[in-house]
Amino acid sequence: MKGDKSLKKILNKDKLVEEEKKLYENALEIGKHVKAKFNNNWEIAKIIEIRPNHEFEEHPSKKTEYSYDYYIHYIDFNRRNDKWAGRHELELDDKNIEIELKNRELKALESHINTNPFENDEHEGLDRNCLITHEEATKVKTIDEIEMGKYRCETWYFSPYPEGCHVKCLYICEFCFNFYTDNSELIKHSQLCLLKHPPGDEIYRDEKISMFEVDGKKEPIYCENLCYLAKLFLDHKTLQWDVEPFLFYILCEYDNYGYHFVGYFSKEKESQQGYNVACILTMPFHQRKGYGKFLIDFSYLLSKREQKIATPERPLSDLGFASYFSYWTQKLIEVIRDFSDSSISTNKLAELTSIKHSDISMVLEGLNIIRYYQGQHIIVCDKAILDELYKKAGRAGYPMDPEKLIWTPFKLKYEI
16 A cells, blocks of 8 residues: 555656646746846846746747746846846847856856955855755745835845745835735734834934844744844845844834834844854845944944954855945044054954954955064055045945943843
8 A cells, every 4th residue: 555655646746747847848948048138238147937927828828938937047146136037038049158158167267266365255154055955945036025114125035934925015014024915904004003113122312313122032023023024135144033042233213103114233142253243234225324334333332332352243245245344444444543553453453443353354454454564464554545445445334423322231141
C-alpha cells in the first residue's frame, strides 16, 4: 500500500509538471536574459517569474510570448528595481547580450582582483547558500504599493505579510501599523483606533519632530507590524520577528492630528558586538529631508550617553552605507576642524564621536586624509581640503539638539 501511495505522489507530481509546461508552453523561459528599458536606456535583465496576462485570458487557445507578463531583475541594479513587464517591453538580442555578459564577467574578475576596501558589501555575513535561499524565497514582490496616511508609494522588496497572496495595494494604519487589503477596512479601523502616537516613551521633541522609545517586549504586535513594513524597503537585512530583545526608536512628525511615522531604527537591548543599530529606515516619502542622517546621529547620541563606542550591524544596504559614509565623513571632519591640536588621534576621534575605530580608519583612508609618517599615522588638517570633502559628502542631516534628549539608558533586568 505504501508503494502505491508513493507511486501516486510521483504520478501526481509529473502531472503537475506537465500541466505547468502546457500552461507556459509558448512563454519566454525563466532564467533567460533579455533587454528592458531602465531610465531611458536598454539594460540587460533576467526573467525571474512568469504569469498569464489579460491576452492569455481572452485567447487561452492562442498562447504566444505576449500572453504572459515577466518578472525581471536588472542584473546591474539593486533588486528594488525589479518589476513585472509585458513582452512588448522586452527585447531579444541573444548574440549581443551574450557578448555583454562575457565582458561583465571579465570586469567582475578584474575588480575582484583589485578589490576596493571601501566598497560596501550588501551580502556581508551571508554565505552563498543562505544568499541563494534568501533570494529564492523573496524573488517576487507580493505587494506592489502601500498607502499610509496621506502617502502612497511603490514597495521595493518582498515582505512576508500574513496575507500571503499578491496585493495591488496594502492599506496601513500610520499610527498602529495594522494592515488591510481593502481601504474600507482601514477606514473602519481608523474610526476605532485610539493610538495617535507610538506606544512608548517620548524621549525627544524639537519643533515639528519627536522620538519615541518602544520596548519590543511590552509592545510585540506594534513592533512586529513595524518589522513587516520595514521589510518592504530593506532587502538582505535580517529582520528579527522575535522583537522582545529589541528597542525601537520611532521618529515622527507631529501636528494636531497626531504623530505621523517618518522612520525608525532598532537596537538590541544588550549587544555583545557593540552594535548601536540593528535596522534603520526612513520611509521613501520622507527621504531627502535629512531624516536618515538624523536617525544615525540620534543612535550615536544614545551611544555617547551610554559611554560606548559603537557601529551599525552589518550588512548595510547600498543606500544605508551611502548615508553612513556621508554622516561619518561630515562628523569626523567637524571634529578635526574644531580640534586645535593637529595631532588628533583616531582614539580621540572615537571618544568624541562614539564612532568605532575601524569605521573611522576606513573613512579617513577612503578620503585619503590620513598619512603614515615616521612610524605613525597623521591626519591631514588642511582646512581647504577638509571643507571640500565636507561639501562633497552631501547635505547635512536634520538638525538635532542633544540637550532636548530626555532618556536613561536601558538596563536589562532579569526577573527572579
